[in-house]
Amino acid sequence: MRMVFFCFHLLLLIVNTVSTNPSAFTNHLILESPNEKQRAFSKGHPLKIGIINIPPYVLVQYDAGGNISYVEGFVPEIISWMAEKYDFTFEYVEPPDGAFGAFINGSWNGLIGMVVRGEIAIVATALSVTYPRSLVVDYTYAFSDDPISLLIPFPQLDSTISGIIKPFQYEVWIGIFLCLLIASVVIWLISRAQWRINRQSFHGQTGCFPHFWFLFRVVTNPSDVITFTFATRIVVASWLLMGTVFVNCYTSSLLSYLMAPTFLPLISTVQDLADSHDIQITTLKHSSVDSALLAATTGSFAKLGASLRAHPENLLSILENIEDIVFHQRKAFSYQETSLKQTIYDDFRTHKQCRLSIAKEPLFPDQIAFALAKSSPLTKAFNYEVTWLRQLGLLNHWINSYLPRPYRCSAPLSSFRPKPNERLTLNYLSSAFLLYGVGISVSVLAFVLELIFSWWKRRVIKVTPFNNQRRRLRAEWN
Numbered sequence: 001m002r003m004v005f006f007c008f009h010l011l012l013l014i015v016n017t018v019s020t021n022p023s024a025f026t027n028h029l030i031l032e033s034p035n036e037k038q039r040a041f042s043k044g045h046p047l048k049i050g051i052i053n054i055p056p057y058v059l060v061q062y063d064a065g066g067n068i069s070y071v072e073g074f075v076p077e078i079i080s081w082m083a084e085k086y087d088f089t090f091e092y093v094e095p096p097d098g099a100f101g102a103f104i105n106g107s108w109n110g111l112i113g114m115v116v117r118g119e120i121a122i123v124a125t126a127l128s129v130t131y132p133r134s135l136v137v138d139y140t141y142a143f144s145d146d147p148i149s150l151l152i153p154f155p156q157l158d159s160t161i162s163g164i165i166k167p168f169q170y171e172v173w174i175g176i177f178l179c180l181l182i183a184s185v186v187i188w189l190i191s192r193a194q195w196r197i198n199r200q201s202f203h204g205q206t207g208c209f210p211h212f213w214f215l216f217r218v219v220t221n222p223s224d225v226i227t228f229t230f231a232t233r234i235v236v237a238s239w240l241l242m243g244t245v246f247v248n249c250y251t252s253s254l255l256s257y258l259m260a261p262t263f264l265p266l267i268s269t270v271q272d273l274a275d276s277h278d279i280q281i282t283t284l285k286h287s288s289v290d291s292a293l294l295a296a297t298t299g300s301f302a303k304l305g306a307s308l309r310a311h312p313e314n315l316l317s318i319l320e321n322i323e324d325i326v327f328h329q330r331k332a333f334s335y336q337e338t339s340l341k342q343t344i345y346d347d348f349r350t351h352k353q354c355r356l357s358i359a360k361e362p363l364f365p366d367q368i369a370f371a372l373a374k375s376s377p378l379t380k381a382f383n384y385e386v387t388w389l390r391q392l393g394l395l396n397h398w399i400n401s402y403l404p405r406p407y408r409c410s411a412p413l414s415s416f417r418p419k420p421n422e423r424l425t426l427n428y429l430s431s432a433f434l435l436y437g438v439g440i441s442v443s444v445l446a447f448v449l450e451l452i453f454s455w456w457k458r459r460v461i462k463v464t465p466f467n468n469q470r471r472r473l474r475a476e477w478n
Contacts (some may be wrong), residue, residue: 167253
């Protein structure tokens with residue numbers, strides 16, 4: 001009954017609205033009549049559209065003279081759709097300075113400046129929606145929600161130099177050492193007691209360290225033998241049973257760790273980048289990113305803005321060799337995530353390896369829209385078509401058609417595993433060689449100390465009789 005009443009009440013409201021103001025309801029359904037939208041495009045000359053080459057939004061190809069020969073991408077797909085529907089011609093134009101648009105020295109540069117001066121009718125590229133720009137141009141409805149993300153060098157392989165201790169947490173290692181120490185003390189106490197009770201029948205060592213050393217090496221060499229009593233055999237048996245469990249667990253865990261390495265990203269969050277002393281942020285000059293960072297006064301953005309002021313070379317004038325800058329100079333480049341995915345794919349096709357990645361946390365959310373002159377008659381038509389294309393699903397279809405297909409670098413880091421039957425490399429076993437090196441070094445050090453102690457002992461032995469003789473002669477003289 002409530003649903004019926006609600007529908008009836010809504011119907012009365014619509015009828016009342018149409019009867020009092022017939023155009024109000026119509027204007028909510030369509031922005032303008034088809035004829036009015038058609039007249040907005042009928043100017044008799046090509047529509048000048050400002051673009052910047054930002055794959056996969058806009059991909060520009062040039063002829064031998066450096067002029068635009070062909071343009072594709074999912075933004076030109078929208079333009080082509082509207083040109084066919086409203087029967088207008090258009091011409092693509094690039095800004096002379098290659099900028100999107102910023103207010104510099106009292107005037108707007110880039111594409112925004114061209115719109116303000118009437119040199120182009122619309123900006124159709126990966127243009128971010130910002131408040132300062134909205135004061136001088138009209139934005140359409142956003143056709144893409146594309147966050148500003150960070151392009152970083154590909155995560156580094158976790159070092160296996162400490163692989164021998166990775167299978168167990170430090171609490172387990174402490175527990176094993178305490179059990180070893182307790183067992184050796186118990187055996188030592190039992191041996192001492194047995195030796196005191198019956199010295200003639202007891203054979204073996206009674207020191208604490210020999211028993212500790214025996215329990216330590218018996219785990220890897222079960223054939224080792226030491227003289228025991230019945231009580232000490234029980235302690236050793238319990239230690240061996242526990243050691244068997246730990247050895248098997250350690251072996252399987254160590255193999256899994258070595259053959260399934262993890263990749264550690266250089267940075268994961270914006271705070272990581274702000275606190276990093278190794279990775280610096282770099283971005284396009286006069287973009288929405290540098291405006292936000294340089295204007296920030298607190299938090300992570302303020303730190304990143306201070307980094308840009310301290311290193312003005314990180315404010316790039318043009319988007320060239322971004323891949324090499326990020327990879328070789330170890331920078332974090334901020335840009336639309338969709339464009340960064342295309343950059344990573346192009347770099348992979350060139351170098352046949354994963355050199356770049358995207359940080360887990362984006363810098364900030366961003367929306368991409370068309371920009372037109374204030375009160376432009378084309379704004380309503382573009383708003384209508386963007387909304388309509390979203391509802392039809394064509395907009396998502398075009399976007400996905402230009403995005404790279406899944407490939408190795410786009411797979412999750414957890415899927416980067418060795419191939420079946422892959423042999424263990426030196427990198428995997430570096431911790432074992434490190435342990436060997438430490439053992440050799442400690443052995444050499446112990447040998448040197450033994451030589452020093454032996455030399456000192458011989459010197460004391462030689463000097464002592466001489467001193468005794470001097471004292472005896474002095475006593476006889478007196």
